[in-house]
Structure formats: structure tokens, C-alpha cells
Amino acid sequence: xxxxxxxxxxxxxxxxxxxxxxxxxxxxxxxxxxxxxxxxxxxxxxxxxxxxxxxxx
Numbered sequence: 001x002x003x004x005x006x007x008x009x010x011x012x013x014x015x016x017x018x019x020x021x022x023x024x025x026x027x028x029x030x031x032x033x034x035x036x037x038x039x040x041x042x043x044x045x046x047x048x049x050x051x052x053x054x055x056x057x
Contacts, residue, residue, distance in 0.1 A: 008047065013039045 007029070017036040019026055027033075030041045 009039060009044075015039050 015026065015030060015033055015035050015037055019035055029043055030039050031043065033039060033041055
């Protein structure tokens with residue numbers, strides 16, 4: 001069995017240009033994304049905030 005933990009990040013977040021070992025297997029979560037590029041993939045959908053500001057969460 002494989003367990004995953006959902007991780008949320010702000011729209012526009014980029015993958016660090018120099019991932020390190022503590023970054024883990026980040027390519028499993030953003031397949032096809034290169035270091036320095038926006039963290040956008042089919043596995044990272046945009047979650048709408050609605051009318052509330054980010055601080056409301």
C-alpha cells in the first residue's frame with residue numbers, strides 16, 4: 001500500500017531550481033516539470049478560494 005499526503009501551494013509556485021535529497025521524489029507529484037518551472041501538472045489542480053481571502057483558511 002502507498003500512502004500520500006496532500007500538499008497545497010500557492011498558484012504560481014515554482015519547483016526549486018536545485019532540488020535536494022530532502023525534496024524527495026518530487027517528480028512523482030509534478031511529472032514532466034523541470035526544476036525552475038511552475039509546479040503545474042494534472043496531479044496539482046488549482047483549488048479555488050471562492051470569495052474568501054487566503055488568510056481565512
